[in-house]
Amino acid sequence: MKVRLPYSKKKRYLTGIDWIIVALDSMNRRATGGTNASQIVLELSGAVDDNRFCAAVAEFTQLFPVLGGRSTRCWNLAPYWKMPRPGKRVPVTVETFNVAAPEILSALERSVNTAFAEANEHLAFRVFHAGADHHYIAMHFNHRLFDAQGAEAFLDLFHSWYRGEDCRARIERIALTEPAHLCDWKRKFEAGTQLVRMLREFAKTPPLVLPRPSPLKGRSFKFSVMEFNGQEAKAINDRACRESGFLMFLPYALASAVQVLDAAFHARGAKGQDYIVSVSVDMRTPDTAAARLFFNNVSFLFFRVSSAIAGNRKQVMETVRTQMYEQIKSGFPRALHESSMVMRILPASVLSRLLLWPLNGEFASLGLTCVGKGGDRPSKFMDADVVNLFHMPLVPVPPGIGFFVNQFGDRMNVVLSYVDGMLSDADVQQFRADIRRWL
Amino acid sequence: METMSVADVERKLVEEIATILCMDPAAVKTDAPLPSLGLDSMGFVELLVVIEKAFNLRLIESGLTREDFETVHALACRISKSTGA
Numbered sequence: 001m002k003v004r005l006p007y008s009k010k011k012r013y014l015t016g017i018d019w020i021i022v023a024l025d026s027m028n029r030r031a032t033g034g035t036n037a038s039q040i041v042l043e044l045s046g047a048v049d050d051n052r053f054c055a056a057v058a059e060f061t062q063l064f065p066v067l068g069g070r071s072t073r074c075w076n077l078a079p080y081w082k083m084p085r086p087g088k089r090v091p092v093t094v095e096t097f098n099v100a101a102p103e104i105l106s107a108l109e110r111s112v113n114t115a116f117a118e119a120n121e122h123l124a125f126r127v128f129h130a131g132a133d134h135h136y137i138a139m140h141f142n143h144r145l146f147d148a149q150g151a152e153a154f155l156d157l158f159h160s161w162y163r164g165e166d167c168r169a170r171i172e173r174i175a176l177t178e179p180a181h182l183c184d185w186k187r188k189f190e191a192g193t194q195l196v197r198m199l200r201e202f203a204k205t206p207p208l209v210l211p212r213p214s215p216l217k218g219r220s221f222k223f224s225v226m227e228f229n230g231q232e233a234k235a236i237n238d239r240a241c242r243e244s245g246f247l248m249f250l251p252y253a254l255a256s257a258v259q260v261l262d263a264a265f266h267a268r269g270a271k272g273q274d275y276i277v278s279v280s281v282d283m284r285t286p287d288t289a290a291a292r293l294f295f296n297n298v299s300f301l302f303f304r305v306s307s308a309i310a311g312n313r314k315q316v317m318e319t320v321r322t323q324m325y326e327q328i329k330s331g332f333p334r335a336l337h338e339s340s341m342v343m344r345i346l347p348a349s350v351l352s353r354l355l356l357w358p359l360n361g362e363f364a365s366l367g368l369t370c371v372g373k374g375g376d377r378p379s380k381f382m383d384a385d386v387v388n389l390f391h392m393p394l395v396p397v398p399p400g401i402g403f404f405v406n407q408f409g410d411r412m413n414v415v416l417s418y419v420d421g422m423l424s425d426a427d428v429q430q431f432r433a434d435i436r437r438w439l
Numbered sequence: 440m441e442t443m444s445v446a447d448v449e450r451k452l453v454e455e456i457a458t459i460l461c462m463d464p465a466a467v468k469t470d471a472p473l474p475s476l477g478l479d480s481m482g483f484v485e486l487l488v489v490i491e492k493a494f495n496l497r498l499i500e501s502g503l504t505r506e507d508f509e510t511v512h513a514l515a516c517r518i519s520k521s522t523g524a
Binding site for chain 1: 459460461462473474476477478479480481483484485487488491499500502503504505507508509
């Protein structure tokens with residue numbers, strides 16, 4: 001298929017948020033040796049042909065030279081994504097494994113913890129056969145290239161293309177252009193002032209953080225994945241609507257995460273005063289969602305929850321709702337977006353340290369992400385039925401622990417991600433029991 | 440504040456939702472559930488902020504019940520009731 005890609009063949013300027021993501025990558029490399037990466041896992045029932053899958057991935061990914069790029073800096077000091085030379089093959093790993101069903105989570109953990117071999121490699125696909133009709137496909141990606149929603153959209157596009165649909169219009173709509181954002185400095189600095197004011201508020205008391213194991217270097221991430229069927233997910237959504245309010249799932253999920261993890265934080269001697277939770281929020285609008293597939297189209301909200309009320313979900317929801325309202329009213333997510341353009345002047349390694357400066361070497365108590373349904377999805381992937389789809393993100397250290405909720409069809413998944421050693425097996429078992437009881 | 444009818448409130452809400460979602464106001468159906476228009480938690484809170492500015496109503500502190508917020512029409516009725524239109 002011949003497609004015309006409407007972008008510069010050489011470069012795509014990075015936004016401030018893209019550069020923060022690069023800095024978080026640098027932060028994780030320094031702390032654990034890992035990257036700021038994630039993977040989407042598709043659980044499939046039916047037949048998966050390895051050869052056809054590998055060939056399809058190899059052909060499809062070559063349509064996107066951007067996949068083989070790398071970040072660098074321009075003469076005007078703005079960082080940009082350097083596209084590979086024309087004709088250069090995009091490095092994408094595709095591997096297949098046979099795994100016993102009980103070992104599947106360990107295999108998926110190994111997959112997402114695997115470092116990319118080359119500096120310009122950011123994407124890998126791994127197929128795990130857990131039985132004749134039971135398979136998992138993991139799309140492992142560096143966040144430099146995709147955020148969670150973008151990665152899901154890329155996987156959808158791959159599948160549409162595989163089914164033989166004409167995807168030219170969709171591919172040509174993908175925006176791989178971005179201005180250098182080297183103007184409107186007054187507005188950017190004013191946004192920066194707003195950001196600093198808020199960070200000062202947050203820096204008044206140290207965040208409650210779980211002690212991290214030592215040494216950190218070389219430690220991998222572990223995961224606990226909990227699936228809720230359609231009936232359970234509906235009950236959770238109804239309860240969230242009743243207790244937190246219409247379209248207020250985020251405060252509900254955050255309150256549940258804090259409530260459930262509070263026991264582990266105290267049992268493990270967490271230091272600090274209040275929980276500070278960083279939440280990534282999608283900044284796409286419905287009309288830009290299809291175009292903004294690559295790079296990062298997110299911003300962040302930050303919430304402070306007093307540890308004194310952590311066990312009281314109603315109070316936590318109320319404070320989170322109010323903080324969310326005030327932050328959006330003050331334009332914080334856009335101010336962060338705007339002011340981060342100025343931060344691009346700093347090398348990623350320096351910025352990754354600066355991000356930790358307001359909270360004395362910490363960033364948050366935990367991270368939280370909620371990904372919505374993302375539109376209608378086909379019930380099949382290749383020739384197999386899609387049973388489930390969930391995310392396994394590596395949460396940059398600090399905090400090194402995060403809570404990820406996604407909805408797939410009528411199902412819901414809750415994934416806890418943490419640096420190995422931050423939680424014990426007993427903590428995780430308790431977390432699983434409490435989530436079932438309280439979410 | 441000048442009294443507005445439900446239809447006036449609806450028109451204002453349609454304009455604001457179209458701005459938040461960067462879409463054509465004609466595509467905002469007043470009887471469609473807000474999530475089906477593409478409004479998520481963030482967009483919904485942005486709408487509540489706009490409502491505070493336009494109608495001087497701080498609805499984030501109300502119960503945010505599904506009945507009052509499910510559609511543009513339901514929300515317009517809720518606003519009209521609160522502003523005494």
